Amino acid sequence: MDCGYYNKGLCRSCTVIEVPYARQVADKQRLVQELVAPHGDPQWLEPVTSREAGFRNKAKMVVAGSVGDPTLGILDQNGSGTDLRDCPLYPEPISVALDALAEFIARVRLLPYNVTKRRGEIKHVIVTGSPDGRLMVRFVLRSTQQLSKIQDNMSLLRELVPHADVVSVNIQPEHKAVIEGPEEIMLTEQTELVMTVNEIPLRVRPRSFFQTNTEVTSQLYRQVSEWVDRASPRTVWDVYCGVGGFALHVAGPSREVTGTEISDDAVASARDTAAALGLPESGPGSVRFIVDDAAAVPSGPAPDLAIVNPPRRGLDAGLCEWLEDSGVSTVVYSSCNAKTLARDLGRMPSLEPFEARLLDMFPHTGHYEVAVLLKRRG
Incomplete structure (x- = not known):
């Protein structure tokens, strides 16, 4: 590849x-x-x-950059964001969603978390895709300070990511290399993504493990x-x-x-x-x-x-x-x-x-x- x-x-x-x-x-x-x-x-x-290529059903992306111009990917050795939205490991529905989520984060002006300065709010976005192209989207925030920006703009999120069946916010207040925290706040009525495998409609919740x-x-x-x-x-x-x-x-x-x-x-x-x-x-x-x-x-x-x-x-x-x-x-x-x-x-x-x-x-x-x-x- x-x-x-x-x-x-x-x-x-x-x-x-x-x-x-x-x-x-x-x-x-x-x-x-x-x-x-x-x-x-x-x-x-x-x-x-x-x-x-295109085999991974989950993208865990660090959010960095600045308000209005976020990166979704990883951090370099200096703690700056490297954007990986076009990573070839992800199938098209996830890649398209990552572009849309970057636009959403910029438009609602969520503040990327700065690891070096220990300031900011949004730490990660996690996108899981089902075999039929449906999605689960999770925003990982440092606190609930900017939670309302996501809640108040759910119509915009649905417009940008129309295949997102499940949307949630995870709160991770600690400054350490742990992606998610113990608190999950659901923003959609649907709480489980259906992953049909061998005709069995397995359900996956935001904090549940599923092979990638x-x-x-x-x-x-x-x-x-x-x-x-x-x-x-x-x-x-x-x-x-x-x-x-x-x-x-x-x-x-x-x-x-x-x-x-x-x-x-x-x-x-x-x-x-x-x-x-x-x-x-x-x-x-x-x-x-x-x-x-x-x-x-x-x-x-x-x-x-x-x-x-x-x-x-x-x-x-x-x-x-x-x-x-x-x-x-x-x-x-x-x-x-x-x-x-x-x-x-x-x-x-x-x-x-x-x-x-x-x-x-x-x-x-x-x-x-x-x-x-x-x-x-x-």
Whole structure:
């Protein structure tokens, strides 16, 4: 992929953009295989590749510059804004929205936050796009001081960004490298963006996590669903379930699926999707979602199959110990960090890698997703 920002030295976020894409994938495949190899010899399925451009469904842009002339992008070493609205990673609906949002910020005269001087109000804009081009727009402000400028100009925002179904303001008062704060103020009646993946209308709220590459995510869900159907479990736990992507994909008429997630917003969205699909909360064919610390050791009888999708830090030692001793016959582990995956496999020696697949969510970087099917030895 050719990128003018990279060529001019303005942005180096895509750390391996100069490496041909086929080699990028081969390098990632080699890395994950080497890390998993000490713990078993799974059958490695063909890697899932991504489009090289236009694949990211979310743009997190720092707002800098001046009143009337904002930049949307990143900060340089001096704390000045570098505008990245034409970044080729984003599909057209997001790129068009970023241009319109820059115009909106300028016209309503929101004051960009100056990191060096610690003054100003608007820190970031975050835009998420669905497969059908609908958008969620979030403004991250330092305080509520200029909130009314956005509220009073919602008609202008709708005119400039007509595909924005969900609009909110997040308040981040602290001066630190954390994009969002704990307070979210909704400005639209609709509070969830519908992300239809494999014909399942997943709901995403402003503070909910969703993978940034929708096309590859759809293939991840299909792969895990295939593994689960092959195992034919009666009970399934989806640990770190997020907005319910895995749980809702593996639901079945004779199956009971339980998802756990610490985020109230994510669980609420998952429940909304399940309700929209007409899925009961108990009994055969049910899908239920529980707000709980996914890292904690579960209570109650073990399921026939468990799906785990932890953050980069991997599973807590206690959860690994529980999975090792629980007797659960099959585990599907979706990981964005093969180093912690390998560590966790070492903690669960009774669960042997049987099949595995690399999914390249993040072209031009060293990041990836890898899914592994584990079966209990003996």
